[in-house]
Amino acid sequence: MLHIGVDAGGTLVKIACEHEDGAISFRKFRSSDLTQAAEWVDAQPLRGNLCLTGGKAGLFQALIRREAGHVIEFEATCSGAKWLLCREGIALPSFLLTNVGTGTSIHYVDEHTHYRVGGTGVGGGTILGLSALTTGIDDFEEIVRLAAAGSRDDIDLTVGHIYEGATPPIPGELTASNFGRWLQTGGSRRKEDVLASVIGLVGETVATVSVHAAGQSGAACVLYIGSSFVRNELLRRVVAGYTELRGSRSLTLPDGEFSGAVGALLSARNADAQVPLACGPEGR
Ligand SMILES: Nc1ncnc2c1ncn2[C@@H]1O[C@H](COP(=O)(O)OP(=O)(O)OP(=O)(O)O)[C@@H](O)[C@H]1O
Ligand SMILES: [Mg+2]
Structure with missing residues (x-):
């Protein structure tokens, strides 16, 4: 294993790994199993760097043996999402x-x-x-x-339900009130x-x-x-x-939930070499 990026969120820990052959793989743990996630990361033979992000990054750091880098969650999420877009060949200004x-x-x-x-x-x-x-x-x-x-028909109230028999000013299928029909219909x-x-x-x-x-x-x-x-x-x-x-x-996006972990992986990699992580097909 070359580098690892970890996004330790409120519910799930997402992990992105870069392998020696350049392949990227993903893994997930529940945040309630943070120790298990930490043990897994500790057990990886890492040649490069480890970088953490997410609200539970501090807790995660306390559970692992090596000193990891840290990247701000929003920074990681945005850079990871850009990388995943690039991997899909999608360019957005x-x-x-x-x-x-x-x-x-x-x-x-x-x-x-x-x-x-x-x-x-x-x-x-x-x-x-x-x-x-x-x-x-x-x-x-x-x-x-x-x-x-x-x-959702007997639970959510649509604009059409309210404008029964009349022409609504906005599309009738729009929800007027989530759960708003529940009492009216016996639910x-x-x-x-x-x-x-x-x-x-x-x-x-x-x-x-x-x-x-x-x-x-x-x-x-x-x-x-x-x-x-x-x-x-x-x-x-x-x-x-x-x-x-x-x-x-x-x-x-495919693997969109790993944006933060990919962002952390990009930081781990940049800490080592100034080579951007390829996002073309060879970077998959
Ligand atoms: N296996 C799963 N176990 C629990 N929730 C799941 C699972 N798979 C998907 N989810 C959904 O995904 C949500 C968590 O999404 P995500 O992993 O993006 O958040 P997070 O990074 O843990 O949280 P945050 O970024 O707000 O700190 C859960 O609240 C739930 O709705
Ligand atoms: Mg998150």
Whole structure:
């Protein structure tokens, strides 16, 4: 192993490794298993550098034997996202980066600069917490699997529901009130439906905040990253649908949830040699 970048987040620890042959591989641990993640990193025969980022980077450093470099989370996330875009052959003059992690953080990024535009406490942690609270299900994969089979019709109130029989001034399929129909219809208690509405609430909130931020910053495209999107087709669909309805372009990336870890890996590598980590096919 050459270099390792670690993004120790509020829920998951993401690790990006550069191998001797230039290949990049990824690995994930739960943040509640931080010791296990630290033991794994300690066990790697590392020829190069280790760099950490994320809110739990300090805790992670305390658990490992070697002294690691540190890079600011937003710095790492933005540089890693740029690298992943480049790997996909996507060139964007500027974009908004919305990281739906435990919470949601939004950044403006262009060739020369990046800055935090804002965020919302509604994010992946909300998916887990609200799902557990309403249905008792706390496993992310099960939440996502069940939500995919759900219907929001008896839970969420649309503009069309309010304008019943009349022509609404805005598209009738837009959500007027998340969970707002639940009392009116006697409500569905089907776990699938409740979970679909939880994901709808998170997706629509994140997309709404993002399109407003995109409008203010002049970015034409919103790149959505974070583990909340992992195998979560429903969240992707909700977010893309709303973002595009509001006139922005929506994008997700393979391995987008590893942006912070890739950014940390880039820092680990730059500390050693002034050679940029290739992002073309040979850098995969
Ligand atoms: N295996 C999993 N276990 C728990 N949550 C998961 C899992 N896979 C995806 N998720 C979702 O991803 C979210 C965490 O996303 P991510 O890893 O990007 O955040 P983080 O980096 O840990 O948090 P933050 O950046 O806010 O500190 C969870 O809140 C959950 O909704
Ligand atoms: Mg994170």
